[in-house]
Amino acid sequence: MAAPDIEKPRYKYIGADRKRVEDPRLLVGRGGFIADLKMQGLLHAAILRSPAPHARIVSIDTSEALQIPGVVAVLTGEDVKAHMNPCMNFGPPTIAQYPIAVDKVRYVGEAVAAVVAESRYTAEDGVEALVAEFEDLPVVTDPRKALEPESALLHDDHGSNLGYERTFEFGDISRALSDADLVVEDTLHWGRSAGMPMETSGATARPGLNGVLEIHCNSLNFSYLQFLVANALKIPSNKLTMQPVPAGGSFGSKFTAHKVPTLAGFLALRTGRPVSYVEDRLDHLMNSDHHGSDRYYEAKMGVTADGMITGLDIDVVDDYGAYLQFGVGTHGNAFSQAVGPYTFRDLKYRLRAALTNKCQQGAYRGFGSEVHNWVLERMVDKAAAELGLEPEEIRRRNFIQQDQFPYKIPGGNIYDSGNYPAVLDKALGMIDLEYWRTEQQRLREQEGRYIGIGLATTQERSVFSSTEFWFWFDEPAFPITSSPESATITIDPTGQFQLQLHCQSMWGNSPETVSTTVVAEEFGVEPESVNVSYADTAHALPGTGPGGSRYTVMVAGAVRGAGRKLKKKLIDIAAHTLEVAAEDLELVDARVQVKGAPEKSLGLPELAASAYFFALNLPPSMESGLEESYTYDHPYTTLPSPDRTDLGVFYPIVGHACHIAVLEVDPDTGQTAFHDYVAVHDAGTVVNPKSLDGHVTGGAAQGLGSTLYEELAYDADGQFTSSTFMDYLVPTANEVPPFRIGHVETPSPYTEYGIKGGGEGGRLVTPSVVSAAIDDALREYGMRVRELPVKPADIVEAVQGAMARS
Template sequence: MSIVEEPVTETRRWVGQSVARKEDPKLLTGRAGYIGDVVLPGMLHGAVLRSPHAHARIVSIDTSEAEALPGVVVVLTGAAAAELVDPMPAFCAEPVEQRAIAVDRVRYPGEAVAAVAATDRYTAEDACAKIRVEYELLPALVDPVAAMEPSATRVHETLDSNVVFHRSLDWGDVDGDLARAHTVVRSSARWHRMGAHPIETAGAVASWDPYGQSMTVYSNSNFINFLPWAFAGILRVSTNRLRMIPCTVGGSFGSKHLITKVVSITGALSKACGRPVQYLEDRTDNVAANDNVGCDRIYDAELALAEDGEMLGLVLRIIDDYGAYFQFAHGQHGNAVAQPVGPYRIGSLRYDVSCVLTNKVQQGFFRGAGADPGNFILERLVDKAALEMGIDRVELRRRNFIRPEQFPYKIPTGNVYDSGDYEAVLDRALEIAGLDRWREEQERLRAEGRYLGIGLASCQERSGYNASEWWFLYGDEAPLPATSTPESCKIDVDAMGGVRATIGCPLWGNSPETVVGQVVAEEFGIDPSSVSVAYADSTSGAISAGPGGSRVTIMLSGATRGAARTVKDKMIRVAASAMEMDPEDVECVEGVFRAKGAPGTSMTMAEVAMRAHLFNDGTSEAESSGLVAVHTYDHPYFTPPTADRSDLGAFYPMVSHACHIPIVEVDPETGQVTLRAYYVVNDCGTVMNPALVEGQVIGGIVQGIGAALMEEYRYGASDGELETPTFREYLLPSMHEVPEIVLEHLETPSPFTEYGVKGAGEGGRLVAPTAIASAVDDALRPLGVWVDELPMTPERVVGMVADAQGRR
């Protein structure tokens, strides 16, 4: 991996280096401490009984046999749980109530109908098997288009329609651009839902104190220091009597943002029995009932172009299947409208979205969070335009890229792109891929009756979100118009000069300790390995929106740098006082506070720290003992939406960019797609740690391979039954599907952030499915195939070929 660097204005020692991960030793030796490792005195274990039906009324539940089983302490039905805990928090304006345990009706296969706490998990599971539930089956809605019909059975009686949300917004003169266009390219697309499937599932340990009316919860949720009041509301606990303790998270990819159901279930069971209760989903629970699966969309789209290929306007009509509930409202479309025009200078946009409820597990925020299918439809439109207009697909992109001198660049929706050089990224990707060589290989193989394809996708990775994206598609009825997604860091230098950092962001499988260590090291000139990093619980006041939206490095850099500089400035003043100098004449170099121009006059970190802790004689003005600072870093560049939504504001302005070129071979007889090579050039601003970014990008590409070729939630058309309940049916990519990945970086630092960093956590995932679709399309073009549906399973590939040749 190489880095093409833009000039920077400061010399850096640690930022930009592949510093070893501070998290690795405890993770690799099993010492990290997950939910499953939490053991409390008297702790019970929970299990959940789930509905086998997609849609049914609960006629009756008989728990007597389960309650009689030795070792069972408590059994809760939905009605019993409703006496102890409240419904899930809803960030939508529509009346769509969700409870952790269904009360009178189940709305998707796998919805909980009862929960058990017992002395061990085996007994709890056995007890669940003894609970007798009588159901009255109702029509199951699987097709979102059919669910939109006025005659369709409603998923929720509180709604007039299964179309739970609809809005159409125009930015710019869309109709005018369509009318004056030389060519209007039209395309449809289908993006099916997939899930995160982390190694560790969602879980919690709850311990209710009836005397103090307080609750302690161990959780692998992200939002313990951002929305602790939401958990308190569920549990019916005063916010100042809830303590949420973060645990190491064994993977999330967005699926553990607000895992309210497991917290509610363990909290209700703990309240009912007065003892701590642990519940960790098993794999079947997680596949069927995790509330954070990916989006499920149908697109009808148009791209208007002038005669020379200039892109004028874009129309996106979207039907989005949200499943049975609407916890995060239209959530994922905030991500989508952050970058709907991609890297192109498209002047107008119509965005028409219908959010539909069906009898499936609901959408949440899974890696990419709705921007991924937006990349797919846009790049498919660009490729189709190139074909219809007879313009090379590379050349068409070049003509329409936002130019480097145009940044910061405001797109039609109002979001701002901070920086970039998209043509340079494309040029380097073409160079490392050796496109001419692969075209020669393509022609050679076609002569043998084999089908090689060369993909191309140039896509955005919006990063560093602001909370306005959760609600700005609403009007005056916006339920929670939040405008802040802060991140905190506390820096404490002890009396011996040791630096401790405490953060509100949990360890989610990324590298917050490493990033914090690098920033502290950069500011003080010390070694990152010497910095101790700890995680704060919800009682610390360390407000933190945590991981998500490719934001952690951006926000932790700002929070840590702010706290470190506050402490460093105080240490300079203390050192200056001790050395009888003006603070302006003292600098910190490699952990030593010394006189500028006279380094022999100096004090070590330990000497300054000891003086600050124990030798304040009252002569220093406005200085108190100790060296500690808390810095809360707010979004670095945000503007609010206008009242009429003609401008949604700048809310996702740190925009990374990448070009992916995968090489595939496709067997049209079996539908098998084999990746032969993969080339990537990525620009995420200043690369904080090249090794970490490489892991994020390559991991995202592997997940993108799953999205492109195999991963899909499938439900029975007639009964709504989940047909992919285990990893025998729901397929995941392995090392055998992953080719060699050649990755390079180009850096265009962000003008908005500390050090110029941008996000990188979702980039591979946001581009790979689209690039692989382009490659399969290129391979099968001689057969007349056009790829417009993901994943491209073998069955679908064979079907596409048959359709193109009129054989079915």
């Protein structure tokens, strides 16, 4: 069954495989990363990190460190207490955090003291020379035990280790489960991994002219939230300028990463000199702002005898670590696509956010949706297996159909558009499942080998609205509803284009390629000829930055909006000059020409010269110059209802994907190897196919890491056991298979050009498909992946356990 071709407008630049405009500078090693920034008199900081998971700080002897030549200062929690407000905080105010621990430490790796010195080497000498005494406190590591009344408390002011709790019910889950012919239940654990970019977080802060503190940092959205850093530093927001610096990868880990820039700013203010603090890998592994989700689920799903899902009941305890911070958004995010691509209407979701002696959680590609999708797809697979349905069949029966869009899901979010059967059919058309199912049987019988086939889908929600950060709370302190993005296009006096983006948006995605492609589409100039810059916070228009697969959609809207204004001005100048009515003119290939008489035209350099230098040639009352800005607000968002029976529309630009994997598992060693892997994505109108394929591949590789290899592990005593890249296993080229990628394009009705976000989809589905393939390969051993990562030893243990029982 072939999908119908969807009509969409033809573009000249959008949709073409073009080289990225970011790449030439990166290829000669001049990415302008934070560690590359040098300045006169620059000092360097190194951090003493807590060896204890939970302890009172008794004393810190700095005398020997301060004797070391080149050590300038040592700062501790006492300095922080005297001169700072708590850091920005998106959770309850009773869970306060400082960039250096005050009074007690709450996890292994929390900052205890900062040494500032003339070089990083000397700063690290200083850290070695510090003598800190701790009085150990009872350690809280199990998030479920953390919620028991006798547990030690992390935050006395908060009064319990329950960060927050809420139960949402949409529809009638009791009826849905009692009406079902079959209810499948399971206990699942998604373990902790993280974005883990190759470049760590870093910042260089300089007390500058007029008492302005400059902080250069590779965090991603301080156009939006700079004032919160200023508040922590106790300075007026107009006395802090945050300078955007390109990031060497983020995947969530630099999304409003606040600890590093706040600390650098504090050290610069206290020493009166520029200070650089760049995390080393140990710092980043144990103290990042953004460890990923760490969730324990009890899940129930009801299905009818013919495979229709009736409802989903989720009870989840999330091990948030010692502070809440940005992690408060990750369950709201799951509600953007809580029912996946399926039609069931009854959903219950109980969350308890537990505080433990571990590093805090934050954002990782998927922002919690990837975890929920794994749970949803695990339950669908379990139901299918018990009903004897193939994985593609149970999904097809439950899909939301094309004529149901825009589709309002339980909870209130909207899916804008989609064609889920077309994506499934495309994926099935790219791989011969009948062949593999026959081969699976043959290899098992003739060669004693174990092949598994996994198939899973995901929704790819994109373009967040900020309501997801607060609808958990009845009386949120700051119920924000804005998440805009801005662009400024300038045509200079010679006709050359400058494009300014109003946030730090470069972390390996392609903000410059996307935005210059839109300029090219609108003006007919080549993308490579447009120069792109990023505004600092003193100059930036509203900008939220990349995250939640929003940037391509949002910057396209902003650039097109600015382009429309600038085109109108060009046409008005040309109309006045040519003495033609404006409505008879059009802009084609960088010239304004008379419709139907293109020989009568003016080029951009001529129009620019008029705009800048010949005011008397301009229409009366027109301002000189050629610069226009546009702020594009979220294209479709609504308020949650006060009683939260409807969470509103907050993530309505929704793509879809289907992956199919053929995986061989060795039951004796637990080793896995892919025979084939097909990934089909629908991200609406594709701007640059090769770039999107790159994101799908990179995201899928990260999903594979979270599934099989990566774990930020703490032992039962709260010691951190993943403090190097020899313990935290980022997949190498040997672990990542070639992915065969296909696209379906269902344009969004709500965005410019019909673009949907596609930055996270790869990671949203790989864990589900690989888990399913492992189960399928070892079905005769009753294999059921219930915990990630599932490491070789886990597979061997499951197989041997099954053999011992038989």
